Amino acid sequence: MNPYRYYFRDDYSEGCHPQILKALQETSLSQQIGYGHDDYSIEAKDLIKQLIPDQDADIHFVSGGTQANLIVIAAALRSYESVISAQTGHINGHEGGAIEASGHRVEAISTADGKLDVAHLSPLLAQLNVVGSTQPRMVYISNTTELGTVYSKAELTALSAFCREQGWYLYLDGARLPAALTAPGNDLTLQDVAELTDAFYIGGTKNGALLGEAIVITHPELKTGFKHYLKQKGAMLAKGRVLGLQFRELFRDNLIFDLAAHANACALSMVPAIEKLGYTFRVIPASNQLFPILPDLVVDELAKNYLFHRWEQIANGHTVIRLVTSWATPKTVCDRFISDLELLTSNHRR
Amino acid sequence: MNPYRYYFRDDYSEGCHPQILKALQETSLSQQIGYGHDDYSIEAKDLIKQLIPDQDADIHFVSGGTQANLIVIAAALRSYESVISAQTGHINGHEGGAIEASGHRVEAISTADGKLDVAHLSPLLAQLNVVGSTQPRMVYISNTTELGTVYSKAELTALSAFCREQGWYLYLDGARLPAALTAPGNDLTLQDVAELTDAFYIGGTKNGALLGEAIVITHPELKTGFKHYLKQKGAMLAKGRVLGLQFRELFRDNLIFDLAAHANACALSMVPAIEKLGYTFRVIPASNQLFPILPDLVVDELAKNYLFHRWEQIANGHTVIRLVTSWATPKTVCDRFISDLELLTSNHRR
Amino acid sequence: MNPYRYYFRDDYSEGCHPQILKALQETSLSQQIGYGHDDYSIEAKDLIKQLIPDQDADIHFVSGGTQANLIVIAAALRSYESVISAQTGHINGHEGGAIEASGHRVEAISTADGKLDVAHLSPLLAQLNVVGSTQPRMVYISNTTELGTVYSKAELTALSAFCREQGWYLYLDGARLPAALTAPGNDLTLQDVAELTDAFYIGGTKNGALLGEAIVITHPELKTGFKHYLKQKGAMLAKGRVLGLQFRELFRDNLIFDLAAHANACALSMVPAIEKLGYTFRVIPASNQLFPILPDLVVDELAKNYLFHRWEQIANGHTVIRLVTSWATPKTVCDRFISDLELLTSNHRR
Amino acid sequence: MNPYRYYFRDDYSEGCHPQILKALQETSLSQQIGYGHDDYSIEAKDLIKQLIPDQDADIHFVSGGTQANLIVIAAALRSYESVISAQTGHINGHEGGAIEASGHRVEAISTADGKLDVAHLSPLLAQLNVVGSTQPRMVYISNTTELGTVYSKAELTALSAFCREQGWYLYLDGARLPAALTAPGNDLTLQDVAELTDAFYIGGTKNGALLGEAIVITHPELKTGFKHYLKQKGAMLAKGRVLGLQFRELFRDNLIFDLAAHANACALSMVPAIEKLGYTFRVIPASNQLFPILPDLVVDELAKNYLFHRWEQIANGHTVIRLVTSWATPKTVCDRFISDLELLTSNHRR
Structure with missing residues (x-):
């Protein structure tokens, strides 16, 4: 494991x-x-x-x-x-x-x-x-x-x-x-x-x-x-x-909403970096689910360390994947994902 | 309460x-x-x-x-x-x-x-x-x-x-x-x-x-x-x-069966005393559910300290009640129930 | 046939x-x-x-x-x-x-x-x-x-x-x-x-x-x-x-009711004769369905010339049968059924 | 009527x-x-x-x-x-x-x-x-x-x-x-x-x-x-x-197939004349249902003497209608429909 x-x-x-x-x-x-x-x-x-x-x-x-x-x-x-x-x-x-x-x-x-x-x-x-x-x-x-x-x-x-x-x-x-x-x-x-x-x-x-x-x-x-x-x-x-x-x-002290806000924040924190890499999304990110469109080869590499759904195979060797964050997602893992994506993208484009 | x-x-x-x-x-x-x-x-x-x-x-x-x-x-x-x-x-x-x-x-x-x-x-x-x-x-x-x-x-x-x-x-x-x-x-x-x-x-x-x-x-x-x-x-x-x-x-180390055996033992521990008081059961006791037949007045008194189902109203002012014990039932509560029943029965018959 | x-x-x-x-x-x-x-x-x-x-x-x-x-x-x-x-x-x-x-x-x-x-x-x-x-x-x-x-x-x-x-x-x-x-x-x-x-x-x-x-x-x-x-x-x-x-x-000119009245009359016309033979009914005859109780041997003989449901087998070699008449039943067939039943009953009792 | x-x-x-x-x-x-x-x-x-x-x-x-x-x-x-x-x-x-x-x-x-x-x-x-x-x-x-x-x-x-x-x-x-x-x-x-x-x-x-x-x-x-x-x-x-x-x-003597062949023949007999008037069909006619595309004004006129389904309203003032013939359709009515359509078309185009 x-x-x-x-x-x-x-x-x-x-x-x-x-x-x-x-x-x-x-x-x-x-x-x-x-x-x-x-x-x-x-x-x-x-x-x-x-x-x-x-x-x-x-x-x-x-x-x-x-x-x-x-x-x-x-x-x-x-x-x-x-x-x-x-x-x-x-x-x-x-x-x-x-x-x-x-x-x-x-x-x-x-x-x-x-x-x-x-x-x-x-x-x-x-x-x-x-x-x-x-x-x-x-x-x-x-x-x-x-x-x-x-x-x-x-x-x-x-x-x-x-x-x-x-x-x-x-x-x-x-x-x-x-x-x-x-x-x-x-x-x-x-x-x-x-x-x-x-x-x-x-x-x-x-x-x-x-x-x-x-x-x-x-x-x-x-x-x-x-x-x-x-x-x-x-x-x-x-x-x-x-x-x-x-x-x-x-529902005591707003816990459920605090947890959801955390999940949203985790997902949305990744958006600027993904966009900066030149990637687009299947739909505009709004909450704790992201649907970035990535090259198949990058997706295959990411899949070695991250589990996610391959949402839809689209044209030109690209795939829409779904990334979901939760109340339990550590912010650090989102950061790690982004740096992994940056590295894989750079390798891929070389 | x-x-x-x-x-x-x-x-x-x-x-x-x-x-x-x-x-x-x-x-x-x-x-x-x-x-x-x-x-x-x-x-x-x-x-x-x-x-x-x-x-x-x-x-x-x-x-x-x-x-x-x-x-x-x-x-x-x-x-x-x-x-x-x-x-x-x-x-x-x-x-x-x-x-x-x-x-x-x-x-x-x-x-x-x-x-x-x-x-x-x-x-x-x-x-x-x-x-x-x-x-x-x-x-x-x-x-x-x-x-x-x-x-x-x-x-x-x-x-x-x-x-x-x-x-x-x-x-x-x-x-x-x-x-x-x-x-x-x-x-x-x-x-x-x-x-x-x-x-x-x-x-x-x-x-x-x-x-x-x-x-x-x-x-x-x-x-x-x-x-x-x-x-x-x-x-x-x-x-x-x-x-x-x-x-x-x-299912680790037989826990479920130990718990069930405890529930059975609690219920069945009460049977001899209930019978000794001259009461019968709707069906012969065999596991963690008992169906004693008790006078309505005794049932009403018991209900002040114990929750149970009144199973069936029968003739001559008697009711079948259902007593259920569980993995969590303390043996002492069964003993207390029996002594309460003895007291109520004796008051009732006086 | x-x-x-x-x-x-x-x-x-x-x-x-x-x-x-x-x-x-x-x-x-x-x-x-x-x-x-x-x-x-x-x-x-x-x-x-x-x-x-x-x-x-x-x-x-x-x-x-x-x-x-x-x-x-x-x-x-x-x-x-x-x-x-x-x-x-x-x-x-x-x-x-x-x-x-x-x-x-x-x-x-x-x-x-x-x-x-x-x-x-x-x-x-x-x-x-x-x-x-x-x-x-x-x-x-x-x-x-x-x-x-x-x-x-x-x-x-x-x-x-x-x-x-x-x-x-x-x-x-x-x-x-x-x-x-x-x-x-x-x-x-x-x-x-x-x-x-x-x-x-x-x-x-x-x-x-x-x-x-x-x-x-x-x-x-x-x-x-x-x-x-x-x-x-x-x-x-x-x-x-x-x-x-x-x-x-x-529903034009009451046809449906005339037809039903005919069916009832056919069935009920057989009742006095059946009773005269000493037979009883499972329920008191009231409409176009009769449920006479007949000896099994008589039922078996009747079944050679008449189709009907054997409703219920009861004690002492008797069966309840169901006889149903309809708008199309000829009155003469009811008469024939009765005379057949009289003959079979008389043979049976001999 | x-x-x-x-x-x-x-x-x-x-x-x-x-x-x-x-x-x-x-x-x-x-x-x-x-x-x-x-x-x-x-x-x-x-x-x-x-x-x-x-x-x-x-x-x-x-x-x-x-x-x-x-x-x-x-x-x-x-x-x-x-x-x-x-x-x-x-x-x-x-x-x-x-x-x-x-x-x-x-x-x-x-x-x-x-x-x-x-x-x-x-x-x-x-x-x-x-x-x-x-x-x-x-x-x-x-x-x-x-x-x-x-x-x-x-x-x-x-x-x-x-x-x-x-x-x-x-x-x-x-x-x-x-x-x-x-x-x-x-x-x-x-x-x-x-x-x-x-x-x-x-x-x-x-x-x-x-x-x-x-x-x-x-x-x-x-x-x-x-x-x-x-x-x-x-x-x-x-x-x-x-x-x-x-x-x-x-199914005796092929009746059902003879009836269907008649229905088909009636419908298909109208096709050449409809095409000759320059009309097309929603799907190529093959059996007893026709789906001609006609000008709305012609459809409205036809509807005064014929009952049919208006299947689909399409662009440019045209409607797909459904014409169905059956085992009982007289061939003469098909002929009459065609001559009515010819007349209405000619009036419409004048």
Whole structure:
């Protein structure tokens, strides 16, 4: 095993933040009621509610993002209703057909940067009331997107207004919402997200927890029977305390946002140096995911010491790679990566 | 909060065993590949395989029992095929219709003690090839059962032979399998279970883990595409390491069985005293769940200091209650419960 | 082939009533819009609406009873909601698990005569809000029942009141509703059925049509998106005219009720003679299905000239058989059956 | 009502061929066993088997094409497996999400002429074994396609070879298969179709029947339990005789092919005159569906006397319309349409 080797593969390569481990230790022998009725889950929900306007919102903790998505979507839609997603949306190609398996079509739309806007949605109005067509009823967006881009307040407001006019639900996949809300260019708050969407989730797995996502539902129709869906889909943990406790820690003193800000800072610190080497990016860097376009030979050399996804093979012997930083990424490793890249580039160009 | 108060509600009221916390701490910053390809999951599978004969068995870790059941059953059955269960079986009334929601009928059979035998199954043969009837294809059993009873090797062997003759799958829900295998009267081994069933799971949640169940599949047909089902149902954790690591600890040095033996010993230690007071049990005590029949007034008094389920209201002012002990139950609390019961009984009879 | 041989197997052994054939012939070359927008479907709906109070009812024609049941039930229920049925209900054991395959549990209740009453339903209230339990939301009844029995107006009114109090849907499977409404003891009208239920269907297949059932929906919630469900389940025929035209003929000049009255009269004409021979019935005869209990030897002899279902083998060498008459049954065949039975009985007793 | 008005909307605007009406009349009072065990269904299957090589093929009659598609596909695929279709494929946008509702993703591919070839399929191999991706397992094609185009023997052979190499099923939607097999350029036989695919259906609804499609299954795996799927999806008619009888008539003396040849001849007879007027077609005319591109003003005028679909609005004030002829189309109406078009064109260009 190469001790120098580092994973920029994703933001879930490590265990969890020490504060979470400490809380697990301190509470371990306390007896608690199961299935989400424990003290910690209640405390965590209270902390989250302090950041959103709707005090009647329902909050549920589940173990993963695919689970959150499939349950929210299945609970919201009648069987002939469909969900609109960017082609790159997590539900469209990364969840093994979970949405279709729950009976719903994903209407996938090709986009430049992973974000949907009203111009993408309007053409789907033609399907309404046509019995041969599925009936769009929900818009699914991710923030940050799967390409690391971030919605502005104006963009989210426009989507929200369009959806409300149509009677469509707007659902935001927030696996990396903390990264979005702490991104340099961001002008959205958690309060805005809660006001402008009908449901969203805040990711724990990618932001320092062992596992766990917090689903927040503000639209009354989506609240109905949600606990029954959770149970039925196997998403209600006997020891719900494990999820509640972690979110209590993450939302105590802003920890989750501090961790996300660190991840963003790590990734974005590498951007100027990469650009200085003359490289471009598949999308403009905005958060903790970078998609630089590098020569294949440089990529092969980097791969000896760093793990990352080869995102897309493009023309002229170049590859888009994905670099992801996390709450646990040491700033020094980013510096080391850059100096390695400089050296390899210089060798390559010689 | 009454500091004297103690939960005999279930075996998942506490966090987890200290050895698991220690391992989480020690490994937290190690970077690992996601989705079950981490080192700890591999180590855990190796440890489990040392206890079963079939080295080609597939092992998968999931977060809960309902999830394990619904995925195994949905993966095994065609949509017109059904699963046979005791009326008291967990899938029949405690999983919110998870099996039906995945498209399958549960053929529920009334039993005396929560166990199925061949005489229960034979009448269902009449449904075979009748197009109006669902086609039974799997037999679901729990060990220990939901009533705390335990299958003998002869019983499991008979069920297994019948199922193999019919081409039916035999699936064992082992949420409390460690309790079964360490029960005083037990003559089954994990090796037997693996040989006589087609799939089973070993519960972590009820045996000292934060969460997690280990599904073991020995029948080749049931292995096909299983990872795709896991993904699609939202059961494949990004940080699969969290499950793998816990099972590594539980199966290192027999920890899981020691914990279960402790739980059994706690519960069974109370039986002679309860019987000496003249009380009977709904089913003969065999493991870490007791179902004593007590006068309602005594139950009301006990409830002031102990949490437990009121299982069933029966005639003559009596109630069946359920007492469950766990890996974390202090022996002293059992002793205290008994002396409280003695006192209350004596007051009640005066 | 024995020319003497006659089928008392069911009420769908023949093609269709001559008036339907005539209409098919007369309209065959008229061009019509597809998918239920044809003139005949509109005329048929108008005729049906003349018999019910709710002029806003939605009427849809589908090809069979299982299809009607599965679509109405799937459209009405959320995935964790269940439907209550008598054990003998068609959805419970005669539709190949269609309801479970659409994701819903059938809560089956054992009854004496195939009819449900409030006392059967009350115990299920205990499941409400328990996350481990499915949530009953619909009551399914058949009229006539699968045992040929008939609901009185008082019975249906009581069920309806209970369901409305609980916010449960009441759905009536009317595969043999014309037989029920023309049965000698009946005091219900189609108007009552429409007022007291939330949805029901009127069977064409068992009442002189080639195929077809008319679903009538009065509850506004159940109307939403129903055409999309029909399309999606493959129930919307391109030539919807075929169904519409048949119902136009059946509801013109009361034909469907005249046909049902004939079927009832045929069956009931045999009852006094059967009783005179000293035989009893499994349930009191009320419509076009009889369930006499006959000696096995007599049954074997009858089976040489008549086709019927052997319903249930009972003690002492006796069998319950099912005899069904239809719109097409000649009265003379019933007389012949009786004289054959008299002869066989006399031989048997000699 | 304009007596001059004629429907070129589709090939299911009329009732049925007189020979079918005659057979319905002649057999109406014959008593038959239900659910497809009637004499006529058996005779029809025998007639179809005379045209295909595989005498072990399973044949099932259902009431419509969406029903055929959803049952074949749902029966063939595991829940994580998907079906590949042209973007224009009937299952992709014309069945209300029926395939997704049965749990499967449709992998839609953009094509020029509605036909799939191996180059379309190869890129999907990249999804295999990726847990985040659905697993393609079936290729769905239509012949004729939804654009009226026809597969050649070489094309079908290449698709078949590719599918067999991958272990993928090849399924052919034959709603208009008789039109394909009698199209002027066609070199395929029904025997070829049976040999090169794993399952297909032959449409009755669009070829002179009141309703009905004949599903032919040659791949052994797809036969398993098919009757149970039919029952469960509500596709097994009590009076299966209605479907069997019609297919008996359609396959007696080649009637179905004669009817399709007539439909093709009617449509294609209009092509030279349309081209002579200087108009082009969206796809080259090959069977009973034409897609001429006409000036909007001419389309508006035509619409006063003819019903047809406006397929697609294109640039420069032109519209693609769809003209469909059927077994019942009088040749004289085609002539009249052409002379109307000539007149309108001449007026338009003046």
